[in-house]
Amino acid sequence: KGKPASKPAAPAAPAAAPQHAHGIDISSHQAGLNVGALWADFVIVKATEDDDYVNPYMVSQANATLGASKRLGFYHFARPGDAAAQARMFVATVGSFRSKATLWLDWEDNAVPQGPGWAKAFLDTVKQLTGSTPGIYMNDSALNGYDWTAVAAQYPLWYADPENYNTVYMGYIDPAVPSVPYWGQPAVHQYSQYGQLPGYNGNLDFDRLRDRAAWDRMINGQAPAPAPAPQSGSLVVDGEYGPATVS
Secondary structure: OOOOOOOOEOOOOOOOOOOOEEEEEEOHHHOOOOHHHOOOOEEEEEEEEOOOEEOOOHHHHHHHHHHOOOEEEEEEEOOOOOHHHHHHHHHHHHHHHHHHEEEEEEOOHHHHHHHHHHHHHHHHHHHHHHOOOOEEEEEHHHHHOOOOHHHHOOOOEEEEOOOOOOOEEEOOOOOOOOOEOOOEOOOEEEEEEEEEOOOOOOOEEEEEEOOHHHHHHHHOOOOOOOOOOOOOOOOOOOOOOOHHHHO
């Protein structure tokens, strides 16, 4: 994931709402990270890229996540090529971890022009091989540049929100849940690539999960139902006391 210049640090934020889970996504760039020492409800670990790269720290990062009783996810960074072949490599690399983790397709960079058909072929293959329901990660440009109707009908979204993406946050915040095309609301909301947590000197991607049960159902092959998109000037009743309710 690219790293544009950061904005000045945001002021200290109030404590995050307890009903939401907060986590990070990591790769070999965070090789020195002590996962167990950080506050994170969940960690999504890079497993593979293209059809020939495996994160050499994947197993240690995954074991550290599970050992610290955190929820675990894995992602595959797509590249142009054979969708089914990349999906098979991803599933094989994750191995026995897949019974304990959510699985995600990282859809960015030069993979995007391949279109939603390629992404769906990858996700369909992962689902067929594992019985789990994978999800897809993308940013605003990829989301708005294509018709994602068929993908959104089956697979959850992990959304990279551009709103405050380059803002530095000293600890998690609980931003408003974005409304996006096709999905209504994302399952996972990545809101900053410049997160800072005690115990680690580098930048971290900050992610917010609204529904732990929906995450767990993905592992069992049950996709969470898409949330309805809020209408202008109204507040969707979601049973949660969050920032929108406070506002």
